[in-house]
Amino acid sequence: MPTRTSSDVIVIGAGVVGAACAYYAARAGLTVTVVDRGPVAGGTTGAGEGNLLLSDKEPGPELSLALASAELWRELAHLLPPQIEYEPKGGLVVASGEAGMAALRGFAAGQESAGVRVKEVPADRLHDLEPHLAPGLAGGYHYPQDAQVMPALAAAHLLRAGGDRIRLRLGEEVTELLTGEGGEVRGVRTASGTRLHAPYVVNAAGTWGGRIARLAGAELPVLPRRGFVLVTEPLPRVVRHKVYAADYVADVASDSAALQTSAVVEGTAAGPVLIGASRERVGFDRTLSTEALRRLAAQAVALFPVLGTVRALRTYAGFRPYLPDHLPAIGPDPRVPGLLHACGHEGAGVGLAPVTGLIVAVCVTGGQLPLDIAPFAPGRFAAKG
Amino acid sequence: MRPSAEPPTAPDLYDLAVIGAGCAGLSGAVTASELGLSVALLDASPQIGGQFFRHPAPATGAARPEALHHDWSLFTGLRRRLEASAVDLLGGHHVWSVVREGGLWAVHAVTGADGGEERAVRVRARAVLLATGAYERQLPFPGWTLPGVVGAGGAQAMLKSGLVLPGRRVVVAGSGPLLLAVAASLAAAGARVPAVIEASGYLGYARHPYALAANPHKLTEAAVHGGALLRHRVRLRTRTAVTEVHGTDRVEAVTVSRLDRDWRLVPGSGRRIACDALAVGHGLAPQIDLATTLGCATRTTPDRTTALVLDTSQETSVRDLWAAGEPGGVGGARLADVEGELAGLAIAARLRGHPARRGRVRELERRRDRMRAFADAMAAAHAPGTGWPQWLADDTEVCRCEEVTTQSVRAAVTDLGARDARTVKLFTRAGMGWCQGRMCGAAVTCLAAQHGSAEALAEPAPERRPFAVPVPLRALGSLDDPAPAPQTVTTD
Ligand SMILES: Cc1cc2nc3c(=O)[nH]c(=O)nc-3n(C[C@H](O)[C@H](O)[C@H](O)COP(=O)(O)OP(=O)(O)OC[C@H]3O[C@@H](n4cnc5c(N)ncnc54)[C@H](O)[C@@H]3O)c2cc1C
Ligand SMILES: Cc1cc2nc3c(=O)[nH]c(=O)nc-3n(C[C@H](O)[C@H](O)[C@H](O)COP(=O)(O)OP(=O)(O)OC[C@H]3O[C@@H](n4cnc5c(N)ncnc54)[C@H](O)[C@@H]3O)c2cc1C
Numbered sequence: 001m002p003t004r005t006s007s008d009v010i011v012i013g014a015g016v017v018g019a020a021c022a023y024y025a026a027r028a029g030l031t032v033t034v035v036d037r038g039p040v041a042g043g044t045t046g047a048g049e050g051n052l053l054l055s056d057k058e059p060g061p062e063l064s065l066a067l068a069s070a071e072l073w074r075e076l077a078h079l080l081p082p083q084i085e086y087e088p089k090g091g092l093v094v095a096s097g098e099a100g101m102a103a104l105r106g107f108a109a110g111q112e113s114a115g116v117r118v119k120e121v122p123a124d125r126l127h128d129l130e131p132h133l134a135p136g137l138a139g140g141y142h143y144p145q146d147a148q149v150m151p152a153l154a155a156a157h158l159l160r161a162g163g164d165r166i167r168l169r170l171g172e173e174v175t176e177l178l179t180g181e182g183g184e185v186r187g188v189r190t191a192s193g194t195r196l197h198a199p200y201v202v203n204a205a206g207t208w209g210g211r212i213a214r215l216a217g218a219e220l221p222v223l224p225r226r227g228f229v230l231v232t233e234p235l236p237r238v239v240r241h242k243v244y245a246a247d248y249v250a251d252v253a254s255d256s257a258a259l260q261t262s263a264v265v266e267g268t269a270a271g272p273v274l275i276g277a278s279r280e281r282v283g284f285d286r287t288l289s290t291e292a293l294r295r296l297a298a299q300a301v302a303l304f305p306v307l308g309t310v311r312a313l314r315t316y317a318g319f320r321p322y323l324p325d326h327l328p329a330i331g332p333d334p335r336v337p338g339l340l341h342a343c344g345h346e347g348a349g350v351g352l353a354p355v356t357g358l359i360v361a362v363c364v365t366g367g368q369l370p371l372d373i374a375p376f377a378p379g380r381f382a383a384k385g
Numbered sequence: 386m387r388p389s390a391e392p393p394t395a396p397d398l399y400d401l402a403v404i405g406a407g408c409a410g411l412s413g414a415v416t417a418s419e420l421g422l423s424v425a426l427l428d429a430s431p432q433i434g435g436q437f438f439r440h441p442a443p444a445t446g447a448a449r450p451e452a453l454h455h456d457w458s459l460f461t462g463l464r465r466r467l468e469a470s471a472v473d474l475l476g477g478h479h480v481w482s483v484v485r486e487g488g489l490w491a492v493h494a495v496t497g498a499d500g501g502e503e504r505a506v507r508v509r510a511r512a513v514l515l516a517t518g519a520y521e522r523q524l525p526f527p528g529w530t531l532p533g534v535v536g537a538g539g540a541q542a543m544l545k546s547g548l549v550l551p552g553r554r555v556v557v558a559g560s561g562p563l564l565l566a567v568a569a570s571l572a573a574a575g576a577r578v579p580a581v582i583e584a585s586g587y588l589g590y591a592r593h594p595y596a597l598a599a600n601p602h603k604l605t606e607a608a609v610h611g612g613a614l615l616r617h618r619v620r621l622r623t624r625t626a627v628t629e630v631h632g633t634d635r636v637e638a639v640t641v642s643r644l645d646r647d648w649r650l651v652p653g654s655g656r657r658i659a660c661d662a663l664a665v666g667h668g669l670a671p672q673i674d675l676a677t678t679l680g681c682a683t684r685t686t687p688d689r690t691t692a693l694v695l696d697t698s699q700e701t702s703v704r705d706l707w708a709a710g711e712p713g714g715v716g717g718a719r720l721a722d723v724e725g726e727l728a729g730l731a732i733a734a735r736l737r738g739h740p741a742r743r744g745r746v747r748e749l750e751r752r753r754d755r756m757r758a759f760a761d762a763m764a765a766a767h768a769p770g771t772g773w774p775q776w777l778a779d780d781t782e783v784c785r786c787e788e789v790t791t792q793s794v795r796a797a798v799t800d801l802g803a804r805d806a807r808t809v810k811l812f813t814r815a816g817m818g819w820c821q822g823r824m825c826g827a828a829v830t831c832l833a834a835q836h837g838s839a840e841a842l843a844e845p846a847p848e849r850r851p852f853a854v855p856v857p858l859r860a861l862g863s864l865d866d867p868a869p870a871p872q873t874v875t876t877d
Binding site: 014038039040041042046152153156157159160168170171230231232233234270272275286287288290293294297298299300301307308309310311312313314315316 | 482484485491493503678680787800801802803804805807808811812814817818819821849850851852855856857858859861862863864
């Protein structure tokens with residue numbers, strides 16, 4: 001049992017990533033103190049969506065993480081209460097023209113060889129999966145492993161599932177890292193002056209993770225990337241999967257070609273359709289962007305014309321934590337013994353939370369890592385030389 | 386006045402866009418227009434007059450709308466000036482957002498809600514006056530979702546616009562001076578009102594003799610002396626609350642209990658009153674969503690609503706954005722009129738370099754300050770006591786749209802780690818439905834604070850509601866590009 005001020009591990013941040021770190025550490029027999037300056041899920045976790053996607057990831061380190069995490073989410077769905085709203089509904093990526101369809105086919109083939117289950121859907125079968133989809137699409141791919149979860153409730157229930165081993169300290173901001181003679185981490189100090197002790201501190205402060213690293217004298221360039229989500233009035237199920245368009249954009253000016261995706265449209269258990277999300281690098285600016293909202297709405301209506309007369313009741317914005325190479329930082333900080341990072345998951349932190357938590361727990365207790373974590377090494381941004 | 390039927394003649398850029406055509410907006414619009422500004426006046430309703438001067442649509446042929454109104458001449462005066470002015474009146478325009486675009490304001494609205502396809506409209510202006518009024522605050526209690534329980538202000542509004550009574554025997558309950566006006570109107574329209582059940586003590590007014598003596602308003606006389614009610618033999622019972630509603634399909638009776646100073650129930654004091662309707666409300670809350678989205682500074686009023694911080698000229702903390710009437714704190718129609726005029730004068734002075742008419746401005750400022758002081762005194766007297774959550778049963782619905790009970794709100798705080806209304810909403814969906822928390826927000830904030838930490842009791846951040854009204858996706862998706870779009874926006 002953690003005492004009032006000491007435990008085996010301190011996790012900074014009660015978002016979905018911090019919650020998963022605490023959960024897997026507790027499951028490994030460790031005692032954990034979770035500190036957050038606000039409530040549970042008060043950061044980006046409470047301002048995003050809960051898509052657990054494989055479909056949007058190209059083969060590479062992030063897809064490997066996502067595959068391992070998808071497996072863990074399936075397991076968690078049985079261990080956590082149904083309130084986390086885990087729904088393995090599958091994704092449907094559609095292409096509007098033949099060129100787009102050809103590109104999608106190539107993309108999906110790569111994913112399939114990396115272990116993703118994919119199934120081509122010809123144009124005339126799209127409406128079996130999604131009856132309200134716009135006519136005239138060229139075809140699509142079905143990704144049965146895509147799923148969703150309610151991120152805030154998932155975070156809260158991961159923390160609860162840790163039982164007595166997890167102690168929550170909410171409304172307490174970490175302002176200092178305590179270190180010993182050799183520079184090793186000893187714990188944290190909070191704004192009220194309270195010192196909390198532990199031999200391991202996990203930085204799961206999301207978009208604010210760079211500041212925590214700085215407290216330890218380490219550099220981790222986490223930056224915010226704003227996203228808006230549109231939420232409609234409650235509807236009977238008109239959208240069954242996670243649906244989005246993939247269109248091949250051949251940029252003539254440069255010789256780079258990218259797969260550009262549109263807003264993900266999905267129905268929720270409670271009724272509203274979620275349309276998200278935009279991506280902008282504008283710092284922590286909350287100013288409403290009517291342009292971002294216009295695009296989300298237009299893309300959703302293009303996919304599902306029936307949504308045209310449906311009303312958006314609200315919109316919200318969040319700030320994804322991203323690192324320059326768009327991969328998270330997971331694992332021990334080579335510069336500060338005892339400090340581990342688990343942040344920078346950008347637009348996939350909900351999906352990647354379980355595997356991140358598992359890796360962090362294994363780093364503390366020792367044992368077999370689920371995959372090679374070298375691509376996520378927190379020290380990779382340190383100035384060379 | 387140019388009616389909304391002729392949009393093609395409307396210029397695409399105005400000096401001033403006024404949102405809300407109640408007292409405050411009308412007064413601000415005509416004042417600015419008379420000083421030579423080009424003005425667009427937008428309101429969600431096809432009719433002008435706002436909440437106070439709500440009147441039957443001409444088609445109903447009601448003979449004397451003024452019978453239900455004090456100060457009808459205030460309205461007819463403003464209406465006459467509007468008709469004589471060059472103000473472009475845009476009725477039926479639901480404003481969903483105000484944004485800054487290239488140094489100007491863009492006021493985004495949707496129109497044509499009834500019948501035709503809804504259309505997106507953008508009105509650009511150098512200055513904006515927010516005169517969006519207030520909405521009624523509700524606190525939950527066992528049985529408040531039963532048919533026959535209506536909002537007190539809503540009952541008043543129904544009476545004014547359609548002359549419909551919510552029942553034949555109507556108990557009026559909650560807190561605030563509006564209850565007395567509502568009871569008087571119901572009684573005048575032929576309903577029997579067995580009692581007005583007021584949770585506070587009204588003693589607060591006595592502590593502000595200056596404000597009282599200096600305020601000539603009829604409603605305030607009624608509030609203090611209950612004169613209008615005596616005429617209709619309506620009993621005002623202070624320090625009491627409806628703590629239960631009885632009936633299976635609709636209201637048959639209510640239980641009324643005595644309260645202590647903190648609005649805690651006095652055990653064993655419950656008494657039944659037979660009735661077929663209950664009109665209930667706990668004061669008014671400023672409608673300020675458009676402003677909070679723009680980051681305007683807010684203050685907590687003495688009755689714990691959130692209002693805009695305004696300077697002496699009625700400008701918000703955001704430059705070129707003014708507010709008048711209830712958004713700055715609930716204070717009634719006359720105060721709204723005065724503030725509207727002050728804002729109109731200040732905006733003309735800013736945009737046209739009109740020498741402000743110092744004498745007139747000083748007089749208006751004096752009247753405003755006096756009425757504000759009185760409004761604050763009233764608000765203090767009717768501030769909800771900390772004990773009201775004690776009326777709630779575990780299964781009392783707090784959020785009606787999403788059917789969230791007291792028990793689940795409390796569990797979100799104690800078991801899941803919510804500490805404020807925003808996280809309660811995430812965990813329970815309270816406030817995610819049609820009303821977007823306008824109905825349950827006050828209660829959820831209070832419940833989160835009671836069970837949460839000490840600092841959660843401090844001022845909650847104002848709710849962020851970027852859409853002041855719902856927007857159809859096609860209208861949203863068809864917004865034209867005002868300026869070259871920022872190329873940074875993509876989607877994932
Ligand atoms: C619009 C949008 C849509 C998204 N959609 C998806 C999606 O569909 N699927 C998906 O997987 N991901 C999605 N994401 C991304 C996902 O939300 C994030 O990657 C994820 O929530 C990050 O979780 P976290 O726990 O790292 O950060 P957070 O949830 O931000 O948690 C960090 C916590 O640290 C706390 N903290 C910070 N500094 C301190 C300090 N000094 N002391 C104490 N506490 C501190 C904060 O209060 C916060 O609670 C989306 C994001 C956005 C914005
Ligand atoms: C339900 C209710 C009943 C009331 N009954 C009484 C009463 O009986 N007696 C009394 O003395 N006082 C009453 N009041 C108080 C009354 O509102 C004020 O005293 C007075 O009307 C204030 O004038 P105003 O111009 O500030 O606001 P209002 O008269 O409320 O005018 C605001 C206007 O703004 C418009 N508006 C708001 N948001 C938008 C938007 N997003 N887009 C477009 N238009 C918008 C509304 O349609 C409305 O016409 C009542 C208030 C309410 C809310």
